[in-house]
Amino acid sequence: DAEITQSPRHKITETGRQVTLACHQTWNHNNMFWYRQDLGHGLRLIHYSYGVQDTNKGEVSDGYSVSRSNTEDLPLTLESAASSQTSVYFCASSSELASNTGELFFGEGSRLTVL
Amino acid sequence: DAKTTQPPSMDCAEGRAANLPCNHSTISGNEYVYWYRQIHSQGPQYIIHGLKNNETNEMASLIITEDRKSSTLILPHATLRDTAVYYCIVRPRSYNTDKLIFGTGTRLQVFP
Numbered sequence: 001d002a003e004i005t006q007s008p009r010h011k012i013t014e015t016g017r018q019v020t021l022a023c024h025q026t027w028n029h030n031n032m033f034w035y036r037q038d039l040g041h042g043l044r045l046i047h048y049s050y051g052v053q054d055t056n057k058g059e060v061s062d063g064y065s066v067s068r069s070n071t072e073d074l075p076l077t078l079e080s081a082a083s084s085q086t087s088v089y090f091c092a093s094s095s096e097l098a099s100n101t102g103e104l105f106f107g108e109g110s111r112l113t114v115l
Numbered sequence: 116d117a118k119t120t121q122p123p124s125m126d127c128a129e130g131r132a133a134n135l136p137c138n139h140s141t142i143s144g145n146e147y148v149y150w151y152r153q154i155h156s157q158g159p160q161y162i163i164h165g166l167k168n169n170e171t172n173e174m175a176s177l178i179i180t181e182d183r184k185s186s187t188l189i190l191p192h193a194t195l196r197d198t199a200v201y202y203c204i205v206r207p208r209s210y211n212t213d214k215l216i217f218g219t220g221t222r223l224q225v226f227p
Binding site: 041102103109 | 147149151156157158159160161164202216217218219220
């Protein structure tokens with residue numbers, strides 16, 4: 001079955017380190033998204049991509065970057081991790097086809113702790 | 116400003132219908148109402164969506180008022196497994212991703 005997977009599921013790092021969270025989907029969806037979730041804030045959009053070589057900033061993009069070199073993957077990089085980036089990160093994908101419901105398919109999340 | 120307004124929490128007895136309201140008074144004509152839920156710390160799961168007609172699927176029913184300024188998600192026979200946070204979002208059918216803001220949702224607690 002097609003799926004969307006995130007890795008690692010849990011990560012502890014130190015302030016200032018570079019961290020990359022992987023997201024891989026096998027649906028061949030063009031649209032991919034990264035969210036973070038913190039208590040009291042719901043899900044907030046970090047970055048998104050509509051296809052290969054396309055990336056866009058969401059509402060909380062400072063300190064994060066993404067790249068889209070193929071359809072299946074959208075890695076999220078924290079260039080210099082900060083304690084404020086301790087959070088649970090969710091990747092999602094969707095199809096742009098008109099016949100689709102437009103729903104987002106989410107991964108299981110990556111819990112990042114920055115000490 | 117928030118696009119949708121939901122009560123922070125609700126309770127429901129197992130086996131009864133759970134009715135979760137959502138206010139979206141500034142919804143535009145091309146915007147759909149989508150509902151997702153998030154069980155514990157899992158990724159959110161799509162439930163249902165609609166434009167102006169009521170919709171039903173195997174998970175739930177969606178009732179949208181005639182003026183489209185509010186909607187209600189109905190879980191007809193709630194079970195303990197329906198305990199989750201329910202998110203109502205509005206967005207165009209084709210993406211304008213500044214609309215993909217989930218907010219804090221309604222925490223539904225189903226009790227025995």
